[in-house]
Amino acid sequence: MPAGFVAGAVAAGIKASGRLDLGVLAAVDRQPLPVAGVFTTNRMRAAPVELSAANLAASEPSGSGHWGRAAAVLSTSGCANAATGVDGDHDQAGLMEGLASLLGVPPVEVLAISTGLIGTRLPVDRLRQPLRELVDHGLADTDDALLALAEQMCTTDTRAKSASVSLELPGADGGPRAVGVSGIAKGVGMIHPRMATMLSIVLTDAALEPWLLYEMLLPAVMRTWNQLTVDGDTSTNDTVLLIASGASGAAPLHAGSPEHDRLKSSVQAVARSLARQQAADGEGATTLITCQVSGARDDTEARAAARAVVASSLVKAAVHGRDPNWGRMAAALGNAEVEGRPVSLRHEQLEIAIAGTPVFAGQPLDFDRAAVARAMDAAELLIRADLAAGGDGIGEAFGCDLSERYVVENSAYST
Amino acid sequence: MPAGFVAGAVAAGIKASGRLDLGVLAAVDRQPLPVAGVFTTNRMRAAPVELSAANLAASEPSGSGHWGRAAAVLSTSGCANAATGVDGDHDQAGLMEGLASLLGVPPVEVLAISTGLIGTRLPVDRLRQPLRELVDHGLADTDDALLALAEQMCTTDTRAKSASVSLELPGADGGPRAVGVSGIAKGVGMIHPRMATMLSIVLTDAALEPWLLYEMLLPAVMRTWNQLTVDGDTSTNDTVLLIASGASGAAPLHAGSPEHDRLKSSVQAVARSLARQQAADGEGATTLITCQVSGARDDTEARAAARAVVASSLVKAAVHGRDPNWGRMAAALGNAEVEGRPVSLRHEQLEIAIAGTPVFAGQPLDFDRAAVARAMDAAELLIRADLAAGGDGIGEAFGCDLSERYVVENSAYST
Numbered sequence: 015m016p017a018g019f020v021a022g023a024v025a026a027g028i029k030a031s032g033r034l035d036l037g038v039l040a041a042v043d044r045q046p047l048p049v050a051g052v053f054t055t056n057r058m059r060a061a062p063v064e065l066s067a068a069n070l071a072a073s074e075p076s077g078s079g080h081w082g083r084a085a086a087v088l089s090t091s092g093c094a095n096a097a098t099g100v101d102g103d104h105d106q107a108g109l110m111e112g113l114a115s116l117l118g119v120p121p122v123e124v125l126a127i128s129t130g131l132i133g134t135r136l137p138v139d140r141l142r143q144p145l146r147e148l149v150d151h152g153l154a155d156t157d158d159a160l161l162a163l164a165e166q167m168c169t170t171d172t173r174a175k176s177a178s179v180s181l182e183l184p185g186a187d188g189g190p191r192a193v194g195v196s197g198i199a200k201g202v203g204m205i206h207p208r209m210a211t212m213l214s215i216v217l218t219d220a221a222l223e224p225w226l227l228y229e230m231l232l233p234a235v236m237r238t239w240n241q242l243t244v245d246g247d248t249s250t251n252d253t254v255l256l257i258a259s260g261a262s263g264a265a266p267l268h269a270g271s272p273e274h275d276r277l278k279s280s281v282q283a284v285a286r287s288l289a290r291q292q293a294a295d296g297e298g299a300t301t302l303i304t305c306q307v308s309g310a311r312d313d314t315e316a317r318a319a320a321r322a323v324v325a326s327s328l329v330k331a332a333v334h335g336r337d338p339n340w341g342r343m344a345a346a347l348g349n350a351e352v353e354g355r356p357v358s359l360r361h362e363q364l365e366i367a368i369a370g371t372p373v374f375a376g377q378p379l380d381f382d383r384a385a386v387a388r389a390m391d392a393a394e395l396l397i398r399a400d401l402a403a404g405g406d407g408i409g410e411a412f413g414c415d416l417s418e419r420y421v422v423e424n425s426a427y428s429t
Numbered sequence: 430m431p432a433g434f435v436a437g438a439v440a441a442g443i444k445a446s447g448r449l450d451l452g453v454l455a456a457v458d459r460q461p462l463p464v465a466g467v468f469t470t471n472r473m474r475a476a477p478v479e480l481s482a483a484n485l486a487a488s489e490p491s492g493s494g495h496w497g498r499a500a501a502v503l504s505t506s507g508c509a510n511a512a513t514g515v516d517g518d519h520d521q522a523g524l525m526e527g528l529a530s531l532l533g534v535p536p537v538e539v540l541a542i543s544t545g546l547i548g549t550r551l552p553v554d555r556l557r558q559p560l561r562e563l564v565d566h567g568l569a570d571t572d573d574a575l576l577a578l579a580e581q582m583c584t585t586d587t588r589a590k591s592a593s594v595s596l597e598l599p600g601a602d603g604g605p606r607a608v609g610v611s612g613i614a615k616g617v618g619m620i621h622p623r624m625a626t627m628l629s630i631v632l633t634d635a636a637l638e639p640w641l642l643y644e645m646l647l648p649a650v651m652r653t654w655n656q657l658t659v660d661g662d663t664s665t666n667d668t669v670l671l672i673a674s675g676a677s678g679a680a681p682l683h684a685g686s687p688e689h690d691r692l693k694s695s696v697q698a699v700a701r702s703l704a705r706q707q708a709a710d711g712e713g714a715t716t717l718i719t720c721q722v723s724g725a726r727d728d729t730e731a732r733a734a735a736r737a738v739v740a741s742s743l744v745k746a747a748v749h750g751r752d753p754n755w756g757r758m759a760a761a762l763g764n765a766e767v768e769g770r771p772v773s774l775r776h777e778q779l780e781i782a783i784a785g786t787p788v789f790a791g792q793p794l795d796f797d798r799a800a801v802a803r804a805m806d807a808a809e810l811l812i813r814a815d816l817a818a819g820g821d822g823i824g825e826a827f828g829c830d831l832s833e834r835y836v837v838e839n840s841a842y843s844t
Contacts, residue, residue, distance in 0.1 A: 057771050058763030058779075097759045097776070099792025132756025133793050204743060204760065245742040246661060247757070248764045327660040327742070328619060328839055335840025341547025342662070344512045345619065348473030349663045353769030356472050361512070364473075377514025378548050416840075418833040424743055425750025425831075 016194035016219035018042050018259025021159040022152035023166035026144035028130070028137060029092035034166035036144055037089035038113065039215065039257075042155060046073065046083035046123045047257050050228035052235050053079075054252035060096030061106035062088075062126035063253060069110075069122045074224055081224035085123040087215065087255065088113050090141075091167055091200075092130040096250035105136045112142060116149040127213045127253045129169055129200060160217075164198035167213050170423065171295055175199045177287035179280040183220060183264040183273050191264040193220045195277070197284040201292040202299075203424065204249040212292070214239065214254040216284055220277050221260035222267040229269070230278045231256040238285040241317055241411040243325045244296035245420070256281065293324075293412035294393070298420030301333055302394045306410045307347075309365075309400040315350070315357045316401070316409030322350035322357075323397055324413030333395055334415035338386040340366050340373040347399055363402035369395055431609035431634035433457050433674025436574040437567035438581035441559035443545070443552060444507035449581035451556060452504035453528065453563055454630065454672075457570060461488065461498035461538045462672050465643035467650050468494075469667035475511035476521035477503075477541035478668055484525075487537045489639055496639035500538040502630065502670065503528050505556075506582055506615075507545040511665035520551045527557060531564040542628045542668045544584055544615060575632075579613035582628050585838065587710055590614045592702035594695040598635060598679040598688050606679040608635045610692070612699040616707040618839065619664040627707065629654065629669040631699055635692050636675030637682040644684070645693045646671040653700040656732055656826040658740045659711035660835070671696065708739075708827035709808070713835030716748055717809045721825045722762075724780075724815040730765070730772045731816070731824030737765035737772075738812055739828030748810055749830035753801040755781050755788040762814055778817035784810060 015021070023037035041047050051070055053063050073082035088110055095102050106126060114121040128136075153159065164174040178196040185191040199214035216231075235254060260266075267274045294302040305323040310316035323329055326346040332339040343366055350357035366374040369389035371381050430436070438452035456462050466485055468478050482494040489497035503525055510517050521541060529536040543551075568574065579589040593611040600606040614629035631646075650669060675681075682689045709717040720738040725731035738744055741761040747754040758781055765772035781789040784804035786796050 055771065056760060056763040057765075057774055058759050058776055094756070097756055097789065097793065099777070101792060132754075132760055133789070135793075204757075247741050247743050247760060250760050250763060326662050327835075328662050331836055331839035334836065337840065341509075341512055342619075344473050345471060345547060345662060345665045348471040348665060350472075354767075356470065359472055361473055362514070374512065374548070377516065378512065378550075416836055418836045420742075421746055421749065421831055421833045421836060424746035425752065 015155055015157050015160040016196055016217045016259060018219050018261025019217055020153040020155050021163045022148050022154060023162040024144045024148045024152055026141050028090060034162060035090065035092045036141060036148065037163045037166035038086060038148055038153060039163060040086040040117060040153060041259065044085050044117055044119050046085045047259055048222065048224040048227055049084045049255055049257045050081040050224060050231045052231060052254050054249060056248050056250045058097055058250045060094050060128060060251045061098060061102045062095060062128040063251060065106055065110060066125040066253065069125060072122045077224060081228040083123065083224060084125045085119040086113060086117055088124060088126040089163065089166060090128045090136060091169055093134050093136050094130045094132045094251050095128050095136050096132045098133065098135055102135060105138045109136065109138055109141060112145060116146060125255065129167060129213055129251050132250060160196060160198060167198065167200035169200065170297055171200055171202050173295060175288055175291040177284045179283050181276055181280050185263050186265045191262045193262045193264050194218065195280040195284050197288050199288040199292055201244065201295045203245060203297040204247045212249055212252055214288055216256045216281060219259045219262035220264050220267060222258055226267060226269055226274065227256050227258055230281050234282040234285040237282065238289040241321055242289045242293055243321060243413045244293065246325055290412055293414050296414035297423050298417040299414030300417060301392065301415045303333055303397065303413045303415065304394065304410060305397045307399050307401060308408045309402050310407030311358045311403045311405035312407040313409050314352055316407040317411065318352045319347050319350040319357050319399065319401060320409050320411035322346045324411045327416055330413065330416035333390060334417050336387045336390045338368050338373060338383055338390065340368060343397060344374060358403040359401040360403060365400040367398040430570055430572050430575040431611055431632045431674060433634050433676025434632055435568040435570050436578045437563050437569060438577040439559050439563045439567055441556050443505060449577060450505065450507045451559055451563065452578045452581035453501060453568060454578060455501040455532060455568060456674065459500055459532055459534050461500045462674055463637065463639040463642055464499045464670055464672045465496040465639060465646045467646060467669050469664055471663050471665045473512055473665045475509050475543060475666045476513065476517045477510060477543040478666060480521055480525060481540040481668065484537050484540055492639060496643040498538065498639060499540045500534040501528060501532055503539060503541040504578065504581060505543045505551060506584055508549050508551050509545045509547045509666050510543050510551050511547045513548065513550055517550060520553045524553055524556060527560060531561055540670065544582060544628055544666050547665060575611060575613060582613065582615035584615065585712055586615055586617050590703055590706040592699045594698050596691055596695050600678050601680045606677050608677045608679050609633065610695040610699050612703050614703040614707055616659065616710045618660060618712040619662045627664055627667055629703055631671045631696060634674045634677035635679050635682060637673055641682060641684055641689065642671050642673055645696050649697040649700040652697065653704040656736055657704045657708055658736060658828050659708065661740055705827055708829050711829035712838050713832040714829030715832060716807065716830045718748055718812065718828045718830065719809065719825060720812045722814050722816060723823045724817050725822030725824065726773045726818045726820035727822040728824050729767055731822040732826065733767045734762050734765040734772050734814065734816060735824050735826035737761045739826045742831055745828065745831035748805060749832050751802045751805040753783050753788060753798055753805065755783060758812060759789060773818040774816040775818060780815040782813040
């Protein structure tokens, strides 16, 4: 847990299972901290998303809801509070105002995230007392507290997701300061670009302005979370927040400085790790699929092509069956689009490799199918493709296999 | 079978099962007939698609590959002849030239369709003798002959698909002539807009120019086959052909005439029936899902919204589990896009009904979940949504539930 934050979580009775379902992250000194946010593009945005974007915008009008300042984040799980109408908006606003008064901060400085069943109401009356107890006695600045928050976010996740990177940045006196970047996230269903994070929070104790945080967050989102798909459905609640406490004592970062670039890389490394953990824990998944594409006209086309492969139901089913059925991968590459325009590829020179074995190079290659099938029987599978489109665009995407268990989980229970 | 055509199919050994896998459709008098075609947008277009589009374009340069004239169609199944490189192109061209010389027509007047495994070669040497026998002795102008061709197209289909409509049009002498419109199609996996037909051929014995056929075919494709999804993967081989023999004796149709409009409606009715049969026979499917959307800004947005619902894995799994989980439908509507732009909807007034029961109207509605779940347990399910976007756009889309059997079929076998 980077310095300057406290966190905690309790079981407040939203989840029937009795597991952690109410969490709080706050600035240790209750002062508003620079924060950048990216929210779902789904038009049925949940109440917490609407209110968080509105509060961010109000705290810093120039950020148009992308950046601003906040002192706390309220996290609920087990109920998405999406498609709940104006009553759901009131529920959410009441809870956020409740947290604001418990912390003694203005309501506009509270953001919220939420995940769970769409279309059910939050049991707000039942949450007030646990929320008070959590704020009064349950917040701590420890790693365990952050991990409790990560666990609280989970719904059908089989494990909590977290990642950390440490780096050194110069302090105001020129001496070195240890800076941390730590992220938590939840998966694992209704995950698809655009903004396929579901919920992620990344914290750092570096010091920098809100707009610089957004400049750091957006490319990380584009290269990692927007390249993550589990089932092709973008959630109503997707939210990623990047918050900087400045508590490391490191000097404020300037745009374009080498220090800024190093922090940016660290944020991206944490985001990539979280996105891969989310893919690996996709509902019913047994294999994390990474597709890396080169030779595209540009990076945008490479990312779209990689995403098309990991999003293909037929590719996902073939990986589940350990079947090196590269024809489905070729078809998926041929379907890739960027905003309605097809991605360029030269099929006479297209190359595809599965788990390191070339299987297609302008035409089918002879290869040892049994050996490749054995190599596919792993926790992680790499599919590589070169589009030969005459550019040097590269990109990657993350997904998982499609199993009978995905169908059973999603047909047998309302989630 | 409309007048003016002959068809037939044989088992030539492409399919290991020994079922029908080689088919021919031809003009009864071997004269080139007006034809319009729509082909897959997949960039990895199969050899038969490339060659058919090229031949169409050569037969009528002004049609840019969308319309022209052809005397015959060669149909192979069990092997897609896609991603087979230049050798695959040669295989395909050789077979098509073989059929042309057997029929005594110029090679440019032969089109081809194909479906099956991607990345394997056609066993061309094995096909020459059966093709000769089929042309010499196996072609007939009967309904059974057309149905044999429909059966020949099938791969993992559980049943052949066909549809017919009859109408009366005026003959050259002003007297009535009986005109037929008949279509055949195959499903059932790797099906997704754009051009999610897999293979369909629609025949009529009306008389009209090639470009008028295309003007008739394109809107039918947009409203029916482009609204069909089974698994989100657009095939490398999708082809739909509309061919007019003129053999009914009806007078040639003029653009914009009432007769033209009536034939257009008949073509669309046949297309819609075939698309629905394809959805109902989707791999592993137990339920045909139709989503109808109203209140959209325009028809294009309505169709995109309807498609988003039937394409959602989570909606498909919920339908399989007979779970009236409308939250997933709301989320899918919120994800709908037209060329990268979100589809307009007003969520305060959005309405959703499942099997006739309103479940959401700006906010969750109380409804009898058990009764709706029972109503969902049917061969066909209707989901209705009104986007309240301030327009009068309407549209529909067709899909099917997602079952464990879909996963088993597609992970256990290379298809």
